[in-house]
Amino acid sequence: MFANLHHLSHHAAWRRQLEMLLESAGEGIYGIDLNGRCIFINGAGASMLGYDADEVLGRNMHYLIHHSHSNCELMPVHDCRIFKAFKEGASCRVDDEVLWRRDGSSFPAEYASYPIRDGEAVVGAVVTFSDITERKRTEAALHAARNELERRVIERTTELSSANQQLRQARDSLRRLSAHMNSVREEERAHIARDIHDDLGASLTAMQLELNWLRQRLRNDAVVCGHIDAALGIGQGAMGAVRRILNDLRPGVLDHLGLWAAIESLLDDTQARSGLRCVFVCPGEVERCRLGREAEIAVYRIVQEVLTNVQRHAGAGRVSVVARALGRDLVLEVEDDGRGMIVPLAPTSFGLLGMNERARAIGGELTLESSPGNGTTVRLRLAEVMT
Ligand SMILES: Nc1ncnc2c1ncn2[C@@H]1O[C@H](COP(=O)(O)OP(=O)(O)OP(=O)(O)O)[C@@H](O)[C@H]1O
Ligand SMILES: [Mg+2]
DSSP states (O other): OBSSGGGTOOOHHHHHHHHHHHHHOSSEEEEEETTSBEEEEOHHHHHHHTSOHHHHTTSBHHHHHSSBOTTSOBOOGGGOHHHHHHHTTOOEEEEEEEEEOTTSOEEEEEEEEEEEEETTEEEEEEEEEEEOHHHHHHHHHHHHHHHHHHHHHHHHHHHHHHHHHHHHHHHHHHHHHHHHHHHHHHHHHHHHHHHIIIIIIHHHHHHHHHHHHHHHHTTTOHHHHHHHHHHHHHHHHHHHHHHHHHHHHSOHHHHHTOHHHHHHHHHHHHHHHHOOEEEEEOOHHHHTOOOOHHHHHHHHHHHHHHHHHIIIIIOOSEEEEEEEEETTEEEEEEEEOSOOOOOOSSOOSHHHHHHHHHHHHTTEEEEEEEOTTSOEEEEEEETTOOO
16 A cells, blocks of 8 residues: 655556555565655555554554564664664664554564665655564574573583592592502501411421420431421421412512512512413613512512413413613513403403502503413503602
8 A cells, every 4th residue: 555655656557566566575564754654555564563554554653563662661763773774874674673563462573674765865764574473482492492402411511520520539439448458458468477477487496396306315216206207397398388378478578678589589489380481581770679668569469460360361381571661660561472362441350450450559550462362461660660
């Protein structure tokens, strides 16, 4: 519907064409003159606003449909972006305001305003608008969904990091417990070794002295002497067994001569007992290095477990223990030429776990290199221990 459109065209056919065009558009379209009064509006626009087109013509569009913000607060005309734009002869596009219907309700709208020019002069503006309730609803739903997602991600991340922290604390506690158990076990072993040495060792020695005395007194009785000699032999055997047990419980050589001598003696024993060829390489600079009581026991127990594994599982002919200095680090490698193994990603068996824990407890790192058919190398690296 048009009013005062003479400046657009006086030609009836041309006006008819324009009318058809406007009426066919789905968007609302209206025009205003310099006073903001409606000079035309299409059917879609009028019905979106709840009016008949005739009721709108000549009315001031700002006061009719654009008078208030969505919160009902009045919007003075000089704040109106359409008004401002067309005063400046500029266009504008807005999608964050509402338009008001005849029944007093409003709807979120997207509108665009373009100046109508007659030559250089601006004579009015054409405004297109559409109801974007659905779009706003979808945007709001998307926004809410994104917020909810973010909230859940934050919640989940917090849960996960607290679970992680608990896990770390539990692992630290287990590690401390394991280190504590190892040191308690070593104390216990040392204690038992002392008791056996003092009680059993002293009793066996005393018994041998007594038997020797008896043998002196009865040296003329060959039969009795034979029995006494047999008893002395049993005593000797018992002394040997006690020494072996003591050595196993707490290798004296570890306390007296240090780690390297203890490992050498362990290798000698292993070779004598099992026939496995044992090689020990330890350069002077390493031999002079003492690691402290705790660390020396830990390293000794690790080598002991590795050698036990070689004897039990490897079917090897040769095992070598090589110690070397790498800068200030100490590297100890035990290598066998046995059947090898598939190295577990995270060991679960107690021998390997125990070695790992002992290494970690003294600030070391233990690695296992092996593959079926290619022997096994266990490498222990202790950082910054060389003097
Ligand atoms: N030198 C080796 N050569 C081949 N296989 C080995 C060697 N060392 C360890 N293994 C394999 O790794 C497994 C785990 O060793 P680990 O010391 O943890 O357990 P274990 O010796 O079987 O039992 P435990 O030490 O608790 O008495 C062994 O069962 C064996 O299959
Ligand atoms: Mg084992």
